[in-house]
Amino acid sequence: MKSNIKTEADIQGMRVAGRLASELLDMLEGKVRPGITTGQIDQWVHDHMVNVQKTIPATLGYAPPGYTPYPASCCTSVNHQVCHGIPGNKLLKNGDIVNIDVTVIKDGYHGDSSRMYIVGEGSIAARRLCETTYDCMWLGIAQIRPGATLGDIGHAIQTHAEKNGFSVVREFCGHGIGKKFHEEPQVLHYGRPGTGEKLVPGMIFTVEPMINAGRREIRELADGWTIVTKDHSLSAQWEHTVLVTETGYEILTQSEGTPAPSRLVTGA
């Protein structure tokens, strides 16, 4: 299936939704501390969406074919949880790493972003995984320009992850996004240069690599959503929603508090 090209009005709507998603993640900076629960995070996210932003939590009740409706307004994936962790009474403790993934709907448009949060003081191994995964996301994004291919993105991510001794999760990928949460294309986080769909200005998709410290195999928990590493090794993920422009790319999930691009792509 072919990816759709957004209109100027769509792009404007996606900029707004993207900024709002990023502002939710800003709101959480400093709050993810030892002693809080993942359910508390969900409460903050939900209240800020509904009461402050007047956005709709895209994940709440989201039920792709074969899934039960997702019960929360964000995903909180702790330590060996890869993605889709369901917020609840899990207490965060010093040294935990948490991916918080939020998706808002504003005026019909979806904004999807996630960041890693380190609870208290992270171990050197945990910090290295989070930083390497951030660099992976950015090295993938840096490939984006008209004429490049989806395989170029995947290859850049995979090469950097494996060079650092980590592995790339294969079962979940980035995705086109717009009026629908998940659209074409599938953006694999591994691959070969020059393969796959060619990028065209006006395409919008996410780049959201899931990188494991150990082996790449995963398992789904009995809740029907939470994905964990089979070997219980730590896993990290970062996500931006990105527009393909005439000359390169524009990050749509940007706000005051967005972390600076990786030095591996700015050369700083």
Ligand code: MF3
């Ligand atoms: N936000 C996730 C993504 O990046 C999807 C979460 S779907 C949910 O695609 F139902 F698990 F929340």
Ligand code: CO
């Ligand atoms: Co996404």
Ligand code: CO
């Ligand atoms: Co997401």
